[in-house]
Amino acid sequence: MTSIERRKELNPKTTTYEFFGPFGALLITIGAPLVTYALYLTCSEESGGCPPNGLAMRTALQNMAQQGWWMSVWDTEAMLVYLGFYAFCVVAWAVLPGRIVEGVPLRTGGAKKYKINGLATFICALCIAIAVIAIRGPESFTFFYDHWIGIITATIFMSVLQSLACYLHSFLPSKLLALGGNTGNPIYDFFIGRELNPSIGSFDLKSFNELRPGLILWVLIDISMACAQATRRGGLAKVTDSMWLVVFFQVWYVGDSLYNESAVFTTIDIISDGLGFMLCFGCITWIPCTFSLQARYLVFAPLELGPVNTSLILLVNVTGYHIFRSANNEKNDFRNGGNTRNLKYIHTAQGSKLITSGWWGRSRHPNYLGDIIMAFAWSLPTGFNTPITYFYVTYFVILLIHRERRDDDKCAGKYGADWKTYKRIVPYRILPLVY
Template sequence: MSELNPKTEHLEFLGRFGATAITVGVPLATYLLYFGCSEETGGCPPPLALDRLTLALEDVPGILASLWDTKSTLQYLAWYAFCVVAWRILPGDEVEGVLLRNGERKKYTLNAFSTYILALGLVGGYIHQNGVQSFTFLYDQWVGFTTAAFLMSVVQAAYVYAASFRQGKLLALGGNSGSWIYDFFIGRELNPSIGSFDIKSFNELRPGLILWVLIDISMLCEQAVRRGGLVNVTASMWLTVVFHFIYVTDAQWNEAAIFTTMDITTDGFGFMLATGDLLWVPFTYSLQARYLVFNQVELPWWGVAAVIAVEVAGFVIFRQANNQKNNFRSGKPSNLKFMTTKSGSKLITSGWWGRSRHPNYFGDLLMGLAWSLPTGFNTPITYFYPIYFAGLLWHRRIRDDEACEAKYGEDWETYKKLVPYKIIPYVY
């Protein structure tokens, strides 16, 4: 296996230092986004009075103790178990992934959308039977659920790292550096599995992404309780929740598309993806909905129209670009122009992919902005997602370009002349 698993020479994310910083920083940032923008701490951001800061520092043991909640932990474990059982028993088409370096192809069952619909149906029935006040517990137990998700990601990252040393494992090309902290963070094994249960692809769409929508529903229910019913929920809350719902629904419906993404084909599964999927996505991406519970922004009709316009523009670009790419890769007939590299690969040079090298990123950024606009402009904290996401996509664009340059050589330089813009057409 040494030929299949060469030693990693190039370390990303600033190497060991960056891996350590992100491993500590991601959970810390998740908690800070809560304590720095919540009703319990006094606002978003909370008042920075010296006496409040002193009291907080004096009560560090109490704050640490508040992070753990047994009830929330058990509920989170039940949720994760539900997702696993649904993956196991729900029907779905079976597809093959990309060809791996060892000549094998993994098989995947496409039932994420079925799991999603089942979860929404059960939650909808529960709320209908017991009232909106019965589903506000995700808002009330926020910190406890955050801690449970964090611990799950740590346990999974530790397990797959230890299991990656078993004989015969196919490692990620970027995860075999020999540094335990870096390999633990970036992911040592390419596709860690327990039998037919592929941990990486399962986490990509199910427990965290679906939970994001359920958290949003809980925030909407909490605002409904405070305002006297669903009919009184603000347009800003409805916009945020519906936009998130559309995004997650689109991802679940197009499950097959993830098997050609960098996360699946290139990256190993370690702390970075575990904590990203299970902790970061559901508990930071739902920040706007949580904010709108205690800061109930009222939008004028023209504000609603403007926000919808930004969301529609972003979604159309995102979905059309991804459809063009997926249809082209699957060999479906299209009128797209392309260039053929010396290796025989084809690079699209028309359509959305002729306007920029990453048009789907541009659509993603517009949608992220639309999710934050309903919160108004009283605090920059609710714009954390589009700011963070811009940085993430910028870094991912660099990773993509480096990989393509190594793969295509001079042909990549030719391609860049044909498609000069990186993300935003005619701008960047």
Template sequence: MSSSKSKSVARRGAELNPRTTKYEFFGPPGALFVTLTVPITTYALYFGCSEQAGGCPPPAITTDAIVAALSDPQWWKGLWDTEAALMYLGWYAFCVAAWFVLPGDWVEGVTMRTGKKKMYKINAFTTMLLALGLTGGYIGRYGPESFTFIYDNWVGLVTASILMSVVQGLGCYAASFRPGALLALGGNSGNPIYDFFIGRELNPSIGYFDLKSFNELRPGLILWVLIDISMMCEQAVRRGGYKHITDSMWLASAFQVFYVFDGLYNEPAILTTMDITTDGFGFMLAVGDLTWVPFVYSLQPRFLVFRQKELGYAATAAIVAVNVLGYVIFRAANGQKNDFRNGKNPKNLKYMTTERGTKLLIEGWWGMSRHPNYMGDLIMAFAWSLPTGFETPITYFYVTYFAVLLIHRQMRDDENCEKKYGKDWHKYCKLVPYRIIPYVY
């Protein structure tokens, strides 16, 4: 290759992959902090809220007891479980095989900076149906006691998922230095700690197999459902059969399973989210998808295994109503957005047109707030915690964390929109002043 051609290629690469000049998460120190605290928090939510530890929280937990445990080599060895690691590896391999084997439509993603569009195979929902069919058959043949191993091997499975996240984060970071890789605009800072965490490459793929979208919807989300089923099996064993599973366990599990069903059934909707279109794939998304989602979001059913609660008809109806309200807002808002992006406006909702020619809804759900879908998500998250009662604030960790996450996402999204639309964004914000919850935030 001639020197002039090499310079041209290098210039083209620099134009497509400019250096990141603005940090998120307070830069490398913040990225390192989150990298360390996400696994620590996942373990802490188990050891601070479990039957094995003595309660939620354990009654005798002290600083001295924590220091003593962390100083004991046997405690650290207890985090590893070879059988659980093999189970997790087998589960991940099953999800990969299902992606390749099961049929599915191929759908275009959004236009990338290269002017091209990636193709995504849509078969997450059928993957879940296959997994549930095999699980149901296994439990039907061998009984509920055969599927309690997730509850019994919790710590080992968490460790295996964290290890998988680290391996993927490091692998994707190393692979992002190959020629021609399209980098995320926010992940090319040059700092290895930050770029490993935030994700340097936008869409790491092996052929048509896109690692980011695969992890977003398959191994973690479907495992979340299997975890809930395992918690129900554990409670059924303790209480003498399926008929004796508490209404609180049915509620918490049903809400979460339905949420996953809905997300996987509407799989193409994820292709327009910030995770897919903007963020790189690094340790942040890997550990979020593979560890945080299944093992933190399922805290309520795990709690209800050893703190069994009967709610009664009135409380059950009230909690269902809260969840339905959240779902209606979430799904209706997303439906309006997706219709509008596809050139449909069946209710003739008002909108403003920016100088770029982009149209922004200012009526309907999107006239009430800039992120009404986040409001629906938060209401559902609150409903998932209500079946646990008010015995401990720990079971409300999810909704608290989720509020912080969604506010952070809202701030990132608003910042990107301000860069994109300029003065039109300020005009839009005056027309739609509330960020998530009308009259509150």
């Protein structure tokens, strides 16, 4: 077999589309950044609140138009700070110690090796932030709130730059392409991701973006929002219980994700999706700039919950976290060759096993249920004065339902009749007895 024939065998032409094909891909590529800006315009002091005041909103838009749309969202200082932060994440990956783990086998027969030190990077970033605040006070760490629209622009710039670079890089010889990203349509392939694992030496860009710059920046933004509230209210001791809840929940979630970093290498993002605009924008821009909406809202709309409401919201979050982490621990233990919980399973013709008991016997994606409950808990501290702060949980429900459908289609193609048998045993997708 010639090298050309070998490449064609490894990288077959993609014949099906997701997201309604090129039109849907183009719509999301243009629409997702606009939605990110819109969340700022519809929920900010500059626009008169959340939801916005009509007069203040018109004034803000008029000022932006007079300044020029591009100049109104461009902030050189924010760009330099963001690029410095991203460089810090790269340097930390390179210099901080970490163990090497092997990913799932590739179609080439080998497996990529990944360096695990995301938690060390996160702790390092937290220590720097805490040191700055301790030495110079909370007013020294309000940058992300003060330069918010510029930070959004900086992350979008990085998302587009990386997406374009990865798309062009995928045409170099001997690249392993994603099975879903080789349609030949540039709009769709740019969006969905053409190359499976764009890398520079041992530096794997996809897994790096998945867990580091977006998640860590999300936490730093939350801390910045808490500092902005503290500056207005007279010190960290005056920060509201609602703000502390949001910061605690999201710091814990990110820390937990990075502590369990190796689990990401068995997800659909790493195993089958290419690195295109969808993943670049999602990890680099969407996560830090939309998931932090609750903390940003509480800067200009502080809310004291009291001990009873705080305890109830804590209980909701703990419930979601218990389901999320217990389900993932069952799956990870089972996939790593253990079965300490004596889970039942079925064998497939491909030689793999599908769990049919424990959390995974209740639904096919119990971890998604835990994620949704936690997302709801993160929105509850903002109260019920506006639906906009519940954007995250609303979006997350839609995202996970769509993600579950994508996973179902892939598994149906992979396991065939065995997947039908599995679905008869575990009929519910996410929420037992309901969905």
